[in-house]
Amino acid sequence: MTRGHIDLMPLDEAQRRFFDALDAVGFFAAPEECVPARRALGRITSRPARARRPVPHFRSAAMDGVAVVADRTTSASPETPIRLQEPQDFVYVDTGDVVPAPFDAVIKIEDVRQLEPGLIEVERPIASGKNLRTIGEDVQKGEIVVPETFKVTPEAVAALLNAGAFDVWVKRQLRAMYFPTGSELVSPMIDLRPGQLPESNSQIVSGYLRQWGCVVDIGPIIPDDRAALRSALGEAAAECDLVLVGGGTSMGREDLTGTVISELGRVLVHGVAYHPGHPVVLGLVGEKPAIGLPGYPVASWVALHLFVRPLIERYYGLAFDRPPIVEGRLAETIRSAPGAVEFVRVRLEPEADGWRVIKLRGGASRLSSLIRADGILEVPADVRELPAGTRVRVRLLKTLS
Amino acid sequence: MTRGHIDLMPLDEAQRRFFDALDAVGFFAAPEECVPARRALGRITSRPARARRPVPHFRSAAMDGVAVVADRTTSASPETPIRLQEPQDFVYVDTGDVVPAPFDAVIKIEDVRQLEPGLIEVERPIASGKNLRTIGEDVQKGEIVVPETFKVTPEAVAALLNAGAFDVWVKRQLRAMYFPTGSELVSPMIDLRPGQLPESNSQIVSGYLRQWGCVVDIGPIIPDDRAALRSALGEAAAECDLVLVGGGTSMGREDLTGTVISELGRVLVHGVAYHPGHPVVLGLVGEKPAIGLPGYPVASWVALHLFVRPLIERYYGLAFDRPPIVEGRLAETIRSAPGAVEFVRVRLEPEADGWRVIKLRGGASRLSSLIRADGILEVPADVRELPAGTRVRVRLLKTLS
Numbered sequence: 001m002t003r004g005h006i007d008l009m010p011l012d013e014a015q016r017r018f019f020d021a022l023d024a025v026g027f028f029a030a031p032e033e034c035v036p037a038r039r040a041l042g043r044i045t046s047r048p049a050r051a052r053r054p055v056p057h058f059r060s061a062a063m064d065g066v067a068v069v070a071d072r073t074t075s076a077s078p079e080t081p082i083r084l085q086e087p088q089d090f091v092y093v094d095t096g097d098v099v100p101a102p103f104d105a106v107i108k109i110e111d112v113r114q115l116e117p118g119l120i121e122v123e124r125p126i127a128s129g130k131n132l133r134t135i136g137e138d139v140q141k142g143e144i145v146v147p148e149t150f151k152v153t154p155e156a157v158a159a160l161l162n163a164g165a166f167d168v169w170v171k172r173q174l175r176a177m178y179f180p181t182g183s184e185l186v187s188p189m190i191d192l193r194p195g196q197l198p199e200s201n202s203q204i205v206s207g208y209l210r211q212w213g214c215v216v217d218i219g220p221i222i223p224d225d226r227a228a229l230r231s232a233l234g235e236a237a238a239e240c241d242l243v244l245v246g247g248g249t250s251m252g253r254e255d256l257t258g259t260v261i262s263e264l265g266r267v268l269v270h271g272v273a274y275h276p277g278h279p280v281v282l283g284l285v286g287e288k289p290a291i292g293l294p295g296y297p298v299a300s301w302v303a304l305h306l307f308v309r310p311l312i313e314r315y316y317g318l319a320f321d322r323p324p325i326v327e328g329r330l331a332e333t334i335r336s337a338p339g340a341v342e343f344v345r346v347r348l349e350p351e352a353d354g355w356r357v358i359k360l361r362g363g364a365s366r367l368s369s370l371i372r373a374d375g376i377l378e379v380p381a382d383v384r385e386l387p388a389g390t391r392v393r394v395r396l397l398k399t400l401s
Numbered sequence: 402m403t404r405g406h407i408d409l410m411p412l413d414e415a416q417r418r419f420f421d422a423l424d425a426v427g428f429f430a431a432p433e434e435c436v437p438a439r440r441a442l443g444r445i446t447s448r449p450a451r452a453r454r455p456v457p458h459f460r461s462a463a464m465d466g467v468a469v470v471a472d473r474t475t476s477a478s479p480e481t482p483i484r485l486q487e488p489q490d491f492v493y494v495d496t497g498d499v500v501p502a503p504f505d506a507v508i509k510i511e512d513v514r515q516l517e518p519g520l521i522e523v524e525r526p527i528a529s530g531k532n533l534r535t536i537g538e539d540v541q542k543g544e545i546v547v548p549e550t551f552k553v554t555p556e557a558v559a560a561l562l563n564a565g566a567f568d569v570w571v572k573r574q575l576r577a578m579y580f581p582t583g584s585e586l587v588s589p590m591i592d593l594r595p596g597q598l599p600e601s602n603s604q605i606v607s608g609y610l611r612q613w614g615c616v617v618d619i620g621p622i623i624p625d626d627r628a629a630l631r632s633a634l635g636e637a638a639a640e641c642d643l644v645l646v647g648g649g650t651s652m653g654r655e656d657l658t659g660t661v662i663s664e665l666g667r668v669l670v671h672g673v674a675y676h677p678g679h680p681v682v683l684g685l686v687g688e689k690p691a692i693g694l695p696g697y698p699v700a701s702w703v704a705l706h707l708f709v710r711p712l713i714e715r716y717y718g719l720a721f722d723r724p725p726i727v728e729g730r731l732a733e734t735i736r737s738a739p740g741a742v743e744f745v746r747v748r749l750e751p752e753a754d755g756w757r758v759i760k761l762r763g764g765a766s767r768l769s770s771l772i773r774a775d776g777i778l779e780v781p782a783d784v785r786e787l788p789a790g791t792r793v794r795v796r797l798l799k800t801l802s
Contacts, residue, residue, distance in 0.1 A: 038604070041604075041608055056598075056766075057593050057595070058595035060596075062764075096598070133766065138763070138766065138767045138768065138769050145772070150772075154604055154608025154609050154612075155605050155608075155702060155768060155772060157601075157604040158602065158604040159771075161590070162768060188565075189567065195461075195498070198563050203556075207558060208555050297559060321724070362538075362539070363463075366538070366539045367456075367559060367563060368540050370560075371546070371547060371551075371560055
């Protein structure tokens with residue numbers, strides 16, 4: 001399919017071609033680093049973390065009662081109770097107390113008859129190890145506490161510290177750099193003149209990339225100047241793992257992103273068959289992925305989710321949680337350009353048997369539509385029309401009450 | 402139902418009694434504060450945020466072409482084309498360029514016949530507003546950009562900045578303080594002696610509370626000393642919104658948490674009918690919630706999710722995303738104490754038509770089980786046995802591949 005000057009590649013082919021090229025240069029073999037377990041929350045392990053000490057590290061009582069030698073209770077019965085003397089035959093213990101050798105079982109305090117201070121009677125034998133927490137019962141020394149390619153949860157941090165695993169090997173965070181481009185872009189904090197556009201896509205890019213576990217730098221706005229863009233991208237590719245450029249991705253007179261990426265490295269894909277946002281550039285500068293995101297905010301958002309999120313997932317070796325999908329019924333007929341996947345922003349209204357799905361109007365420039373939308377409906381490339389009333393699946397953008 | 406000395410309250414009644422009491426003291430009316438939009442990511446709005454300027458703030462071309470006065474093209478047809486002279490009848494514009502008055506439509510460059518420099522011919526009339534982005538097309542000045550009780554997303558930050566809404570009213574973050582208690586607790590970073598327990602539950606509490614949008618302070622370990630606990634809790638309740646105590650929640654000799662909370666305020670619930678972790682204390686110190694979490698790590702984790710998470714959700718007025726639920730079939734029969742909800746840690750193994758659900762062994766002290774578990778199976782209070790092969794629903798703890 002062609003559109004203007006750009007040959008549009010099917011979405012799945014574009015993703016495959018890009019990720020295959022990244023694979024070929026070894027991009028997905030994330031480097032690792034060793035960090036303190038206390039600071040590892042949210043990081044992805046690169047090796048299994050093993051216990052440096054057993055958990056628990058001493059034998060303790062699992063009940064309030066008396067610690068005894070199990071073997072000496074074998075003959076006990078209600079008819080032939082046995083008498084035990086403190087401290088040679090038993091000691092009193094509360095839950096969690098050390099059970100000293102040679103004692104190897106704990107009789108619950110309710111099952112003990114107190115005859116006089118230091119003298120008790122028991123009417124039932126107890127098995128060795130009963131009501132006892134043994135050394136390494138939870139984790140043996142040397143055992144894996146947290147496996148490889150595991151996103152470190154709060155409980156994993158606690159388990160690592162308990163097991164004396166104070167340092168843990170994790171995948172280095174992906175370091176990304178984003179450059180907004182376009183001579184019309186200015187800081188959103190100023191009084192805008194006609195023709196000036198507030199630069200705010202960097203907020204979207206940095207917000208999501210941090211959420212997805214990256215370290216993100218936002219570069220200065222690059223004007224429509226080939227030399228400036230070239231020098232910024234060259235430096236960023238040397239310093240970072242991932243270079244992102246916002247804008248300049250069409251084939252217009254001032255659209256430099258594809259040109260500069262091809263000068264510095266190679267463009268693998270320019271233009272992908274989906275809406276909104278087909279003018280995306282996927283390339284490499286050296287061995288670093290370089291992605292040109294469209295300038296329109298909705299298009300930038302979609303490209304971020306279609307190309308950057310899966311790239312990061314492959315780098316870390318883990319799929320991030322996706323928001324849930326709900327089923328609903330189309331309020332009106334949706335027409336879609338043939339040959340291109342369409343991502344439709346929709347609102348959802350509750351109805352008797354599910355959700356009423358209402359398409360939001362407006363093009364890729366309408367950032368507000370992403371905030372008003374409850375979800376995204378994906379219309380496959382070979383579907384030209386979804387009649388009103390069709391049952392569809394919608395990926396939620398926010399949790400619905 | 403009773404267990405030892407504690408009267409156990411049904412889980413839903415415990416939650417209701419606690420939240421009703423918090424409601425009565427106005428706890429859920431979160432205070433608000435005004436913060437810069439750039440720093441509002443992840444915060445929950447307390448008022449709608451309105452646009453201080455329209456987006457876009459100037460009329461611009463939505464296509465590359467020529468800007469014209471639509472009225473002057475009314476008579477154009479292939480047989481009677483009209484000629485337009487630059488600059489009085491038209492100007493050239495690229496997408497995004499300012500469209501100056503009196504021009505009110507843009508004819509695509511492909512639809513224009515170039516006769517000589519500055520002179521063109523058009524063969525079709527154009528409607529006013531066509532291919533034009535009008536002022537406020539996305540957001541009108543004064544219109545709501547981000548609604549109330551909305552978790553600020555990256556795209557919301559961008560939209561706020563675009564609309565000149567540089568400050569935004571958000572709910573103040575809930576300030577929580579957690580005290581680990583117990584004379585046996587020590588820093589996990591030292592060489593442990595028998596009888597000492599590494600204090601690591603604070604990692605679980607702080608990790609989750611921060612994830613749920615709170616500001617968390619971890620207090621020092623409080624020994625089993627009534628005066629020390631009393632003074633720590635009293636100060637924390639004066640300074641914070643939520644006081645959490647780890648351990649000392651049973652009715653044993655050294656279990657002070659319930660006693661001290663009742664001395665400083667009132668205990669609403671002590672002991673709830675669920676496993677693992679029934680010895681939870683829910684109370685108030687002044688108008689501040691005070692919660693005693695059990696000392697065993699798994700029990701602490703469960704109590705955090707059953708009582709603290711919904712408390713925070715009500716404070717912010719928003720439900721957090723829950724991990725998905727999957728269906729599976731029990732590998733073996735699970736027996737459950739009657740009268741108490743049981744939260745069973747399970748592993749999942751893929752089988753032909755779904756998941757095989759395998760119960761993990763071990764009590765509430767086995768933190769490692771939370772890391773090995775793929776999900777949690779909730780067994781209702783009135784169910785005593787789930788036979789092998791029963792189809793059950795499991796709430797995932799991690800995303801399964």
